[in-house]
Amino acid sequence: MPGMSPGCTREGRALSRKPKKQAGKLLSAGPTMADLAELAGLSKITVSRALSDSPLVNPETRERIRELAREHGYKLNISARNLRLRRSHTVAVIVEMKPSSDRTMFDPYPLGLLGGISQELTAAGYSVLLTTRQGASAAAVQAADGLILLGQGVRQEAVHRFDKLGVPMVVWGAGLEGDTHVVVGSDNRLGGAVVAEYFFGRGRRHPVFIGNPSHPEIYDRLNGFVDALGAHGIKPLLMRRDEFTPDSGADAVHSLHARGVDFDAIFACSDLLAMGAIRGIQEMGRSVPGDVSVVGYDDMPLGASFLPALSSVHQDWQEGGMLLARKVLALIRDEPVESETLPVSLVVRST
Amino acid sequence: MPGMSPGCTREGRALSRKPKKQAGKLLSAGPTMADLAELAGLSKITVSRALSDSPLVNPETRERIRELAREHGYKLNISARNLRLRRSHTVAVIVEMKPSSDRTMFDPYPLGLLGGISQELTAAGYSVLLTTRQGASAAAVQAADGLILLGQGVRQEAVHRFDKLGVPMVVWGAGLEGDTHVVVGSDNRLGGAVVAEYFFGRGRRHPVFIGNPSHPEIYDRLNGFVDALGAHGIKPLLMRRDEFTPDSGADAVHSLHARGVDFDAIFACSDLLAMGAIRGIQEMGRSVPGDVSVVGYDDMPLGASFLPALSSVHQDWQEGGMLLARKVLALIRDEPVESETLPVSLVVRST
DNA sequence: CCATAACTTGATACCGATATCATTTCTCGG
DNA sequence: CCGAGAAATGATATCGGTATCAAGTTATGG
Numbered sequence: 033m034p035g036m037s038p039g040c041t042r043e044g045r046a047l048s049r050k051p052k053k054q055a056g057k058l059l060s061a062g063p064t065m066a067d068l069a070e071l072a073g074l075s076k077i078t079v080s081r082a083l084s085d086s087p088l089v090n091p092e093t094r095e096r097i098r099e100l101a102r103e104h105g106y107k108l109n110i111s112a113r114n115l116r117l118r119r120s121h122t123v124a125v126i127v128e129m130k131p132s133s134d135r136t137m138f139d140p141y142p143l144g145l146l147g148g149i150s151q152e153l154t155a156a157g158y159s160v161l162l163t164t165r166q167g168a169s170a171a172a173v174q175a176a177d178g179l180i181l182l183g184q185g186v187r188q189e190a191v192h193r194f195d196k197l198g199v200p201m202v203v204w205g206a207g208l209e210g211d212t213h214v215v216v217g218s219d220n221r222l223g224g225a226v227v228a229e230y231f232f233g234r235g236r237r238h239p240v241f242i243g244n245p246s247h248p249e250i251y252d253r254l255n256g257f258v259d260a261l262g263a264h265g266i267k268p269l270l271m272r273r274d275e276f277t278p279d280s281g282a283d284a285v286h287s288l289h290a291r292g293v294d295f296d297a298i299f300a301c302s303d304l305l306a307m308g309a310i311r312g313i314q315e316m317g318r319s320v321p322g323d324v325s326v327v328g329y330d331d332m333p334l335g336a337s338f339l340p341a342l343s344s345v346h347q348d349w350q351e352g353g354m355l356l357a358r359k360v361l362a363l364i365r366d367e368p369v370e371s372e373t374l375p376v377s378l379v380v381r382s383t
Numbered sequence: 384m385p386g387m388s389p390g391c392t393r394e395g396r397a398l399s400r401k402p403k404k405q406a407g408k409l410l411s412a413g414p415t416m417a418d419l420a421e422l423a424g425l426s427k428i429t430v431s432r433a434l435s436d437s438p439l440v441n442p443e444t445r446e447r448i449r450e451l452a453r454e455h456g457y458k459l460n461i462s463a464r465n466l467r468l469r470r471s472h473t474v475a476v477i478v479e480m481k482p483s484s485d486r487t488m489f490d491p492y493p494l495g496l497l498g499g500i501s502q503e504l505t506a507a508g509y510s511v512l513l514t515t516r517q518g519a520s521a522a523a524v525q526a527a528d529g530l531i532l533l534g535q536g537v538r539q540e541a542v543h544r545f546d547k548l549g550v551p552m553v554v555w556g557a558g559l560e561g562d563t564h565v566v567v568g569s570d571n572r573l574g575g576a577v578v579a580e581y582f583f584g585r586g587r588r589h590p591v592f593i594g595n596p597s598h599p600e601i602y603d604r605l606n607g608f609v610d611a612l613g614a615h616g617i618k619p620l621l622m623r624r625d626e627f628t629p630d631s632g633a634d635a636v637h638s639l640h641a642r643g644v645d646f647d648a649i650f651a652c653s654d655l656l657a658m659g660a661i662r663g664i665q666e667m668g669r670s671v672p673g674d675v676s677v678v679g680y681d682d683m684p685l686g687a688s689f690l691p692a693l694s695s696v697h698q699d700w701q702e703g704g705m706l707l708a709r710k711v712l713a714l715i716r717d718e719p720v721e722s723e724t725l726p727v728s729l730v731v732r733s734t
Numbered sequence: 735c736c737a738t739a740a741c742t743t744g745a746t747a748c749c750g751a752t753a754t755c756a757t758t759t760c761t762c763g764g
Numbered sequence: 765c766c767g768a769g770a771a772a773t774g775a776t777a778t779c780g781g782t783a784t785c786a787a788g789t790t791a792t793g794g
Contacts, residue, residue, distance in 0.1 A: 061469070064780055075744050080782060090742060110526040111465035112780035115749050118412070120462065121523070125513070143494050146513065154518030162476070162497065162513040167505030172472070175461040278688030304685065311690050334655065334685060337629035339662050415750055426774050431752060441772060463750035466779050 063104045071100055083108070123153055123360055124161040124176035126168050126194070128183020142182055145204065148353020149180060156361055165190070178360035180204070200363035202356050206248035211371075214363065216356050218347040219373040220249050224256025226378045227299045227327045227345060232264050236297035236325055239268040242284050242309060243276075243301030250301050253329065257299055269293065273305065281308025282315070289316045296324055303328035303335045303344055310340070310383065326383040341381035348374065414455045422451055434459070474504055474711055475512040475527035477519050477545070479534020493533055496555065499704020500531060507712055516541070529711035531555070551714035553707050557599035562722075565714065567707050569698040570724040571600050575607025577729045578650045578678045578696065583615050587648035587676055590619040593635050593660060594627075594652030601652050604680065608650055620644065624656065632659025633666070640667045647675055654679035654686045654695055661691070661734065677734040692732035699725065 063071075065079045072079065074093070081089045082097035083106075089097075100106075114120050127142055150160050163173055165183075173179075179194055179201040194201055195213060202214045231239050239261065245251040254270065261268055271284045281300055285308075288295060298313075300306035306328030310320050320326055320340055328335060328344040335342035352374055362369045414422075416430045423430065425444070432440045433448035440448075451457075465471050478493055501511050514524055516534075524530075530545055530552040545552055546564060553565045582590050590612065596602040605621065612619055622635045632651055639646060640663075649664075651657035657679030661671050671677055671691055679686060679695040686693035703725055713720045 066780075076780085077745085077782075078743060081743090084782090088742070093742080107525050108522050109466070109780050110522055111462045111471065112749090113782075114462035115460070115466050115751085115780085116782045118749070147515070150513055150515050150518065154514060154521055157521070159521065159523040160513040162501055162511040163505060164498070164501050167501065170505055170508070170510065171459050171461050172510040174458050278685065282688075304688075307685075308688060311688075334629065334658075337633075337655075337659060337662075416752095417750075427750085428752075428775085429773060432773090435752090439772070444772080460750050463779090464752075466781085467750080467752045469779070 063106050064109070065106075068097060068100050068104065068106055071104070072097055119177050120175045121157060122159045122161050122172075122176045123149075123178040123180060123357070124163055124168075124173045125149060125180045125182060126163050126165060126173070128165060144349025145182060145353040145356070148350040148355075149357045150353075151350075152354045152357035153361070156357075158361070168194070174199075178202070178364050180356050180360055200360055202359045202363065202369075204352065204356060206252050214359055214369050215371040216352065216359060217249065217373055218352060218376050220252035220376075221256030221259075222373075223329065223345045223347075223376045223378075224253040224258070224299070225260035226256075226376070228257050228260035228264075230327065230343075230378055230380070231297040231299070231325060232261065232266070234297075234325055237266060238295045239266065239297040239299060240271055240288065240293075240295045241268050241299050241301070242271045242273050242281060242305055244272060244274050245270070253299075253301050268299075269295065276302040276305055278304050278308030278311065281305035281310075282312035283308075285309050285312030285316065298324060298326045300326065301329045303330050303332040303342060306342055306344070306383075307335070307338055310338075310342070321383050327378070331379055336381065340383050343381045343383045344379055346377050346379045414457050415460070416457075419448060419451050419455065419457055422455070423448055470528050471526045472508060473510045473512050473523075473527045474500075474529040474531060474708070475514060475519075475524045476500060476531045476533060477514050477516060477524070479516060495700025496533060496704040496707070499701040499706075500708045501704075502701075503705040503708035504712070507708075509712070519545070525550075529553070529715050531707050531711055551711055553710045553714065553720075555703070555707060557603050565710055565720050566722040567703065567710060568600065568724055569703060569727050571603035571727075572607030572610075573724075574680065574696040574698075574727045574729075575604040575609070575650070576611035577607075577727070579608050579611035579615075579619075581678065581694075581729055581731070582648040582650070582676060583612065583617070585648075585676055588617060589646045590617065590648040590650060591622055591639065591644075591646045592619050592650050592652070593622045593624050593632060593656055595623060595625050596621070604650075604652050619650075620646065627653040627655055629655050629659030629662065632656035632661075633663035634659075636660050636663030636667065649675060649677045651677065652680045654681050654683040654693060657693055657695070657734075658686070658689055661689075661693070672734050678729070682730055687732065691734050694732045694734045695730055697728050697730045 065076045065083075069076045069079045074097070078089060078093065079097055080086075082094040083101060085094075110121070125146065127146075146160075146162075153160050158177070161172060161176055163170065167173070174197060176199060179197070179199050181191065181194065181201065181203045183204075191201075191203060191213060202216060205215060205217050206220055228239070239257075241254055241257055243250045243254065245254045258268060269288075271288065273280045273284050281304065284305075285298070289312075298306070298309050300309050306326050310326050313320050313324050313326070318324060326343070328342050331344040331346035335344050355372065355374065359369050359372075416427045416434075420427045420430045425448070429440060429444065430448055431437075433445040434452060436445075461472070476497065478497075497511075497513075504511050509528070512523060512527060514521065518524070525548060527550060530548070530550050532542065532545065532552065532554045534555075542552075542554060542564060553567060556566060556568050557571055579590070590608075592605055592608055594601045594605065596605045609619060620639075622639065624631045624635050632655065635656075636649070636659075649657070649660050651660050657677050661677050664671050664675050664677070669675060677694070679693050682695040682697035686695050706723065706725065710720050710723070
């Protein structure tokens with residue numbers, strides 16, 4: 033049979049399926065690989081290979097198929113691919129966002145992180161699934177190839193809960209001793225130490241720390257601060273404040289004043305606190321930085337144009353996000369991954 | 384054949400598959416519905432029904448299967464379900480986040496929106512896929528059941544680009560006349576008008592508007608402001624500023640001063656601008672609110688503890704996000720949906 | 735001129751869920 | 765004691781891709 037083309041085998045089967053296919057096509061929805069295959073007179077698998085750049089197909093054929101795909105607006109069905117490949121090409125990011133209540137943690141920070149994460153993951157062909165903690169039990173999260181945990185509220189219990197899912201996981205924050213999971217965070221100890229040196233260098237001998245050291249990250253800042261000052265024989269005063277708001281900062285200063293405490297430098301572990309503290313200092317008739325030096329944390333854009341321009345410890349969120357993303361991706365690829373801390377820098381302005 | 388149980392039909396087939404199944408099980412991965420079915424001595428479909436609360440299964444059976452599922456840590460395979468159901472149970476949120484450059488748009492706002500969106504969508508069993516504009520062409524986005532566009536930079540061209548995907552879409556921002564898509568935004572005209580009335584009521588007769596009206600939202604604020612004042616026979620001055628930073632605000636005031644302009648009220652279309660303006664006013668030796676009233680926009684947390692406490696137009700981002708989410712869901716369900724604007728309120732503090 | 739390798743392409747069997755239609759068992763009135 | 769209808773369960777096909785192994789075609793060398 034000279035004229036017998038390869039496609040004729042099992043013709044009966046093929047014919048019996050065609051009508052169904054055509055019926056299916058009426059249901060709007062875009063073309064599938066099978067459709068393209070038929071159009072090109074090839075088989076699904078060849079189309080699949082062509083579209084995924086397999087070296088197994090003839091370059092000419094590939095181009096032809098590509099052209100067809102473009103022309104007919106073909107779109108890959110992700111679900112189908114993920115099902116077959118047994119992975120979701122998705123990383124879930126779990127953000128600590130208490131909806132209505134205390135918005136303090138809210139402000140600028142997760143967004144920078146999120147930007148970095150998003151940029152890096154999409155570049156690698158992964159998607160970012162955003163969830164709050166409440167939604168974290170949703171099915172889609174369990175299906176993720178990896179997990180990124182953001183938010184200072186995240187503690188051991190929460191981390192362990194997700195750890196049990198057995199999914200590659202990276203956490204943003206301060207790494208505690210004995211942690212088994214990968215932690216990425218900025219170097220909070222260094223942050224504290226840098227501020228300590230700055231105060232010491234400017235002749236300040238009675239520094240105060242304002243913040244809530246029960247957050248691991250804040251704890252590290254305090255620690256770095258205390259240790260570095262200790263090396264100079266100085267012991268700072270700790271003002272514990274739970275709220276990271278300007279009012280809380282002002283209040284802290286007033287309370288110092290009321291107690292008759294002598295102080296000449298304030299390290300506030302958030303810019304908002306710092307700005308409030310400055311206000312408090314001014315309200316009690318003393319000057320910044322004349323009488324008291326003040327340094328904040330996070331280097332919010334606003335701080336730069338605060339009056340007086342706020343000195344602050346700067347962290348690069350964007351970079352942190354990218355690092356987080358790269359780590360999960362590495363974990364997913366089964367590469368060895370270590371925790372890492374990012375450097376911080378003190379931005380000295382006028383306070 | 385009295386002893387013949389129902390499961391014996393097509394026994395040969397069943398037997399030929401079993402060994403494969405068992406081999407597959409060695410590949411780690413959790414149990415599937417088929418596995419549960421075998422364990423329970425039932426069929427896949429019954430398991431499926433039991434887990435999805437179908438009234439077709441015996442309540443006892445359902446509980447038994449549920450128990451098994453829990454015990455064995457069964458997890459639904461989303462990809463498989465999505466493939467079969469032909470939907471992704473996912474809404475893509477496209478955020479305008481210019482990574483490195485002008486971070487001004489960054490600050491608090493998308494996060495509130497995002498929180499509301501996320502809350503509402505996860506509650507409805509949907510996932511939130513987060514992307515920047517760059518990543519928006521990724522396959523996963525095209526697979527989304529719906530689209531939410533955030534970011535003031537999004538304009539017609541961008542919107543149309545996504546519109547062509549033929550996916551239910553909702554846009555945050557200001558609705559232009561003749562828009563065909565659904566727009567949710569806060570009532571910027573009202574915001575402007577409210578401020579106008581406030582100024583007028585306080586006897587201000589020489590108001591200034593600071594901002595960049597080429598953003599549709601800002602344009603609306605200006606418009607509402609101008610119209611409401613016009614009704615009182617007052618014509619405000621427009622100071623066009625592209626940057627929404629405190630420095631830019633201070634600069635605007637200085638420039639007014641240099642030009643010898645007489646003004647007694649400033650409506651800045653961002654809190655940052657407003658704070659800068661206040662600084663500028665104070666620097667030129669005039670007082671707020673004694674000589675000049677100032678109102679900002681967005682009601683950032685910081686503004687409340689700024690000194691003097693900033694009056695500002697408040698929008699509820701969280702609520703906006705929830706509304707956006709509800710609208711896409713409605714679109715997805717093919718329900719009729721209309722654009723909507725959220726009310727805003729003026730929070731009067733001391734400026 | 736034939737055997738072997740290199741290149742292309744295809745048939746088939748999955749991945750793990752759900753829709754559809756069939757089948758079995760059970761209940762109940764006549 | 766039988767047939768109709770309700771209740772519970774099952775067999776099969778299918779969603780749209782990709783892995784595997786087989787097979788056809790063409791080039792290459794002895």
